[in-house]
Amino acid sequence: MVRKIIDRYKGKGFKLTPQRLAILKFLEGNTDHPTAEDIFIEIKKKHPTVSFATVYNTVQALRDRGDLLEVTIDPERKHFDPNPSPHHHIICTACGKIGDIFVDYSAALTLPEETIKEFTPTGNHIDFHGVCRDCSTKQ
Template sequence: MNGIVYFNMDPNAMQFRLTPQRMLILKLLKKDTTHPSAEDVYKVAKKNFPNISFKTVYNTLQVLQDNRLIQELIIDRRKKRYCPDPKPHHHIICTECNKVVDVHLKFNTRLNEKRAEGFKITGSKVTFYGVCPECNMTV
């Protein structure tokens, strides 16, 4: 092959080319626990690939999300952020600084079958809000 690795989560998932740029973006996300925005990822990626465009970063984030390797978080309508952990979990968001922290809880809640009638449940999200320890010291 031509040095490009092909990545596939499972046999039924869409394959995509794991180019050096995509590999870098995936590695950056896996190392960054702050749930960065596309702009944040772009700033760091540009240091390694000076010619990388914002469009490439944004499109890569979309491909990674489509293939369930990352999760998109909408914390405020103006800016999406990305979570590198594709496994089901929840988040707590600081209402002062927008810091996002992963929360791994097991909920044993069943959706009322009457309310879900006709729905095929594909997932759920629970978001908690509060003031983080750093902001709590200044409030």
């Protein structure tokens, strides 16, 4: 896994530091939609001196390269999704758990004439709301 990550970033204008490698390892295949704090807490286990700024710098750099999506479904804070292919999300209104939805609904999302007159659409993202199984069985 580490090799794959190194191959992906080596010589691509993205300096691979131990901290960045740890962040990339944590994110690789991660579908938990961690927040910056989640990442920070995890990386601190191996790199106790890591600073929050490093986490923010790194996720910004990854987002700018298109390798990481900022997920804004939770009004409280940003979450990050290492799967850069466009997809949608569902959040549990009770516990905040976020799930991925890999369906492209674009064909059905035709915009009304008045919107087309005012905007040229370039993309879309759907926030589904719901209750997760854990929360609905719990109560």
